[in-house]
């Protein structure tokens with residue numbers, strides 16, 4: 001986690017954003033506020049609407065309704081100068097496979113008014129030894145490092161990282177985390193990261209928003225979310241007819257006392273667990289899949 005450089009004007013502001021593909025509603029009123037120098041993780045299961053949200057913020061997709069401002073501009077009315085202020089690390093670059101690594105980076109640098117030095121950047125992402133290698137001969141993880149280098153060559157104020165560490169080995173993942181922390185802490189770069197990896201979000205993000213079924217179901221610092229998760233204990237026991245039972249409650253001792261009051265003896269399979277952040281995330285995802293999620297979720301807090 002990095003130290004925050006917050007300012008009054010958010011770098012990303014989204015209010016009540018909806019998106020409909022044909023007759024399918026994908027986003028149901030998403031609110032986001034991301035501040036300068038913040039590392040913000042958007043977490044959610046497959047199909048939750050993360051890419052749709054991010055593409056709207058990047059100006060690649062027109063929203064159906066709602067307000068959006070990114071670096072003070074509506075992305076639907078953006079220009080090249082605005083585009084030069086954002087950096088993208090997309091899921092993969094399919095072309096440029098025959099280019100050599102340093103050549104490609106040097107070429108991309110010419111698009112920007114004040115680019116980073118390509119050689120320094122190669123060192124920063126650990127690709128100096130592969131500078132003369134063709135892009136198509138890089139491993140998956142090396143390719144991803146190049147994607148990151150291409151995303152930051154123009155010194156972006158806002159960096160979008162779409163599942164950036166997919167295919168990284170643990171050491172590369174660690175180095176990447178250090179790099180993102182350095183960009184945010186030392187250079188004030190704002191980072192919007194999408195990931196499926198809760199541990200990565202907890203490690204890197206100042207705040208995490210959980211997007212499930214096109215709605216932000218929870219948003220806060222990792223510590224706040226963990227506290228909220230732990231506030232609801234789960235009591236498990238085996239009922240008289242042998243069926244396993246579980247109940248989430250803020251007052252587990254009262255529930256256990258009630259169970260004892262109605263029982264003839266010890267309660268079989270009795271267990272009280274404080275859920276982790278991962279338990280809470282899975283709970284929200286399953287509730288959405290079961291169709292039991294409510295509009296006003298008690299775990300939601302405005303982003």
Ligand SMILES: Nc1ncnc2c1ncn2[C@@H]1O[C@H](COP(=O)(O)OP(=O)(O)OP(=O)(O)O)[C@@H](O)[C@H]1O
Pocket residue numbers: 021026044045046047048049050051052053
């Ligand atoms: N161009 C499109 N036309 C129609 N439906 C789409 C389109 N793009 C996405 N969808 C649908 O919108 C929903 C959200 O997709 P989106 O790609 O935003 O989710 P995601 O959270 O990024 O998922 P993943 O983690 O799998 O990348 C999905 O049900 C998807 O099928």
